[in-house]
Amino acid sequence: MSKVYKLAIIGCGGIANGKHLPSLSKLNNVDIVAFCDIVEERATEAASKYGAEGARVYTDYTELLKDSSIEIVHVCTPNDSHADISIAALEAGKHVMSEKPMAKTAHDAKRMLEAAERTGKKLTVGYNNRFRSDSLHLKAVCESGELGDIYFAKAHAIRRRAVPTWGVFLDEEKQGGGPLIDIGTHALDLTLWMMDNYKPKVVLGTAYHKLSQRENAANAWGPWDPAKFTVEDSAFGMIVMEDGATISLESSWALNTLEVDEAKCTLSGTEGGADMKNGLRINGEKHSRLFTTDVDLSAGGVAFYEGSSENPADLEMKLWIKAIDEDTEPVVTPQQAFVVSQILEAIYESAKTGKAVYL
Numbered sequence: 001m002s003k004v005y006k007l008a009i010i011g012c013g014g015i016a017n018g019k020h021l022p023s024l025s026k027l028n029n030v031d032i033v034a035f036c037d038i039v040e041e042r043a044t045e046a047a048s049k050y051g052a053e054g055a056r057v058y059t060d061y062t063e064l065l066k067d068s069s070i071e072i073v074h075v076c077t078p079n080d081s082h083a084d085i086s087i088a089a090l091e092a093g094k095h096v097m098s099e100k101p102m103a104k105t106a107h108d109a110k111r112m113l114e115a116a117e118r119t120g121k122k123l124t125v126g127y128n129n130r131f132r133s134d135s136l137h138l139k140a141v142c143e144s145g146e147l148g149d150i151y152f153a154k155a156h157a158i159r160r161r162a163v164p165t166w167g168v169f170l171d172e173e174k175q176g177g178g179p180l181i182d183i184g185t186h187a188l189d190l191t192l193w194m195m196d197n198y199k200p201k202v203v204l205g206t207a208y209h210k211l212s213q214r215e216n217a218a219n220a221w222g223p224w225d226p227a228k229f230t231v232e233d234s235a236f237g238m239i240v241m242e243d244g245a246t247i248s249l250e251s252s253w254a255l256n257t258l259e260v261d262e263a264k265c266t267l268s269g270t271e272g273g274a275d276m277k278n279g280l281r282i283n284g285e286k287h288s289r290l291f292t293t294d295v296d297l298s299a300g301g302v303a304f305y306e307g308s309s310e311n312p313a314d315l316e317m318k319l320w321i322k323a324i325d326e327d328t329e330p331v332v333t334p335q336q337a338f339v340v341s342q343i344l345e346a347i348y349e350s351a352k353t354g355k356a357v358y359l
């Protein structure tokens with residue numbers, strides 16, 4: 001029988017209950033033995049629903065980390081605490097999955113990366129969009145070389161009106177930013193992964209607070225409180241990579257547009273292109289004619305990722321635990337997630353100064 005890992009969850013809010021706990025509880029080689037939240041009832045409730053027998057509840061994560069039987073920790077707290085909690089967990093000898101974005105600042109993301117290297121423990125970041133069947137197929141297409149050299153890409157993270165009004169999403173101090181760091185981060189992660197290009201050279205960005213001060217605004221989750229909305233409502237960036245490739249990143253929680261799309265990318269290479277909007281389409285040129293292929297994602301899978309038909313969150317958790325079990329690199333490496341943080345921070349900096357940021 002394979003080893004059963006003891007896992008703890010720190011932060012028992014939306015993403016813990018929406019993604020981590022339901023998917024982890026399907027794995028037969030994981031026991032969720034400890035739950036921590038500064039709001040005790042949230043930890044107690046999650047423990048009663050998902051906890052192994054005798055699961056413990058904490059309100060202070062430093063106490064939880066003292067339990068040497070815990071081998072894996074998932075950090076599901078707001079952005080400003082990802083770094084401190086993850087580093088403390090790594091130092092305590094645990095493998096860590098931090099929710100996205102890796103950290104509030106690139107400096108903090110770097111500290112996390114260094115802690116993982118120092119301790120030899122595994123660190124990954126919750127970029128779950130990589131585990132969707134369209135993403136997995138497109139990754140295989142990119143790896144096959146079918147698109148050639150990808151020299152232009154768009155990273156899409158645009159909502160017309162879907163501002164998250166719960167928790168601390170609108171709080172600059174806690175989150176480090178708005179839609180760019182919240183959903184732009186997924187689109188950028190996906191784009192860099194497809195391009196397999198982690199060498200940014202120069203970044204130019206803009207950020208807007210145009211709709212955030214609106215009273216009684218239309219919104220998927222009900223009107224927001226303008227007084228609490230201290231982050232940007234939209235941010236855009238242009239990233240030029242060392243090899244000359246260009247990425248255009250667009251992110252918004254509230255933009256007057258009908259072209260909405262989230263955690264998707266469009267790729268243009270020398271041999272072909274790919275478009276994730278309205279299903280996955282590959283486009284190219286053959287025998288002096290243009291062609292477009294609609295990929296049927298309803299059946300089949302990507303062999304090297306074992307079963308792309310699974311729910312993305314289930315696959316994300318399964319492959320993370322497998323990486324620990326087999327001592328291999330996680331699908332999302334901390335080095336990759338750090339570059340995402342570096343670029344996002346450069347967009348914010350450029351938006352403030354009006355100048356390009358050279359990395």
Ligand SMILES: NC(=O)c1ccc[n+]([C@@H]2O[C@H](COP(=O)([O-])OP(=O)(O)OC[C@H]3O[C@@H](n4cnc5c(N)ncnc54)[C@H](O)[C@@H]3O)[C@@H](O)[C@H]2O)c1
Pocket residue numbers: 010011012013014015016036037038039042059061076077078079081099100101126127128166167168182
């Ligand atoms: N992967 C995704 O697609 C995705 C989706 C949503 C959120 N997230 C990320 O997950 C994180 C949390 O978001 P959420 O929507 O779950 O927020 P949330 O507010 O619903 O939950 C956060 C929880 O953390 C608790 N908490 C705060 N500080 C704590 C601390 N020091 N120790 C223990 N508990 C603490 C809060 O009380 C709360 O219950 C954010 O970083 C967010 O970016 C990722």
